[in-house]
Amino acid sequence: MAFVYPNCTLPAELLPRFVGAARFRSTADILWYCLVPITISVWSVQRPNAAPAPTPKDPRWRIRVWQKHLSRPATKLLWMCIMLAAPDIVFARATANVFAAWQNHSELKTWADKDKVEWSFTHTMTANMGGIRVIFDRHICDEETSDPRPHKPLVDGARGLDDEHAKRYRGALRMETGVWTLDSKQLIKARHCHIIKKLPKISREDLDDKNKSDFMVFLGAVLPLIYAALQFGARRYQDLPSALLEIETMAFVTCAFSLYFVDIKKPMDLNVPFDFPASKDATIRSIKNVARAAPKPMMGWHREYNSPRITNGSIPQTESGSRLSYDVMDCALSSMAILFGGIHLFAWDYQFPTELEQLLWRIAALFTMFLPILWVVAVQLESRLRPGDRVKKFIDCVRWVTLAPPYVLARLFIIVEGFRSLYFLSTDAYVATWGLGFLGF
Template structure:
């Protein structure tokens, strides 16, 4: 009988080197299986789990497809930001549920809260064009009798949900299987391709997004109209001084959540807005939809949530360091991988230090140098001139995009020469107890 390794396209007794070129499938693992598994997993992670807010009315099917494709590209480049966005939306929805319970409405669930914060309820009044109201604003209107509690059952909300249960199931099975395979290969000392390392990090972010967006409807395109007989002008007069300033988004801006001092996501969105204005809300005032990156928890973020966010970020960026001693096709590619991994981790550390320093210095700096005294780094940054904002944010975003782009690109170009251990299958029987 011929030995098993005689069927392999390489010498199974010496796995210390690199393969060259396209590796055919030996017993189930070759270049194609690595490439296909990585591509399908990244696609599923960036598409089926992406729960976006209700789009602009009248966008149409093709417009909505383009809208989601743009966010899918963003999710591939910034999966950790998507996870952070989902976490803050979850915190906001959770606080909304607690608020409604205090008002005597225990039937208000996480699904209702997510639906409200994603622009699911449009307020129609006699004197102002319809505009969306979030959970905090809805609770205010109900508490002060401007609006009756909307009798909307969970099933009604879920009927608007376009989630394909089978697609979600396929995604869950795929990422779970991929996750287990990676852990098993590490346990047995087998190599992972750089594409698999990048995909594994994406899965870690996606699992967080799946958890935090579990109750959020997917691909809802039409809101529910709530009608009030109260004039918006009277609501603003009753609110007093806090409602006197002109609004920037809707007449109920005076109820918007204050800047969160410890938010890990808000500074990123501010920088993106300075450089590329990634998501522009409707130009009409009041706006007709809520931007995906605008949700802020009304009561802020707890210490426990902040600690979890920090741990998640370090785990996500730290995964790329697994490839530190990987065999690369060239020395230059190894150096570029190491530099890119350190740049991403270094930017995270710099980002966190900047937030801490900004929190401490915001008040004295704004009192001495700026037009008015503020409490948060974002409020200080918002008062800086445009050129100063660009000087701060363009180099940071450019460094991040360069490092992230190289890591994504290297996952594909390194497939031409992979470590031979990458093609060895897992011996699953080694994980079974031996009697």
């Protein structure tokens, strides 16, 4: 690998002047102007659910430090890495959550009008991200035996020897304490079953005070897209080739921009949830009704939640269950896969180190576009079959064996090839455009 250091002529006379940017760019410039917009945009659009409340009395100082200082940054970093690996999946999850909130908002609004409390779509999104909790300060009475029981009404029912019975109460482990985190559907059930007398009174000012999203977050999502689009457009207009990494930058910032507007009503970095007391009329039967309405895993895996929070990979239920939300998620996954993979197709005729790598790039871009669509088709076919059907199990095995590995390999190849190709760029790729230093990146 050869190192080349261009020489640039400096102004000779000391006069008032404006010195423009150099007419060339280095390999480090390309790296910087690609990685910085990706990092800013992908990080700024992450809005994880509310973390579990810290326990200051916990004697383990590591737990206290983790809950207070490291839990939220670690969660945002995790979902940032997931988005870098599969942005279409993150976008689909966010779209399904917004759709479920939209479905439940009308009923919550009806209850709010009846209870004479303020309620907006942001309140519903706050509930779905674990920002509303109900506090029990007394034992719960079993209406069948009149025996007061502690705050663990589902322990005997959900942890028995009957595993199928346990699966009925998703979120049972999350509801075995005196503090429950309720999403929008569970909030409706709790109000209908009189576990709460009225919806919580949360003003718009209180929500805005907890919301960390501001104009800088908006700029973090929008400016990288503007910068990438100007750079790409300027190079196309001047008939100058772009680096493959610049194409990847364009794809990522476009996905981040889309995710920002999908989650625009969701509060950012909500650390302390809103707490309000439960009603004295709560019974074991009503609690089980609320437990059945708990959100389901994003991928549909049958498991109980063992977390005191609403996990980031969950989809809230609606009045019609969760099937419609999964369908919306599948549509969003297909749409974003086409957009994300289609942007990579702009490099169809770019110069590659070898012809084989060019062919592999084309195949990887097409796989990125169409394998998620085939995955959605397989999931839809599988959902139409009865549980335990042999064909259903066969389709599930086929999609994990034949679709998932090629998609992972395609994404890995695109990422690796984007960096490898930096050492084999043509001379024209180092010619800078007027937008080299735009926005100071």
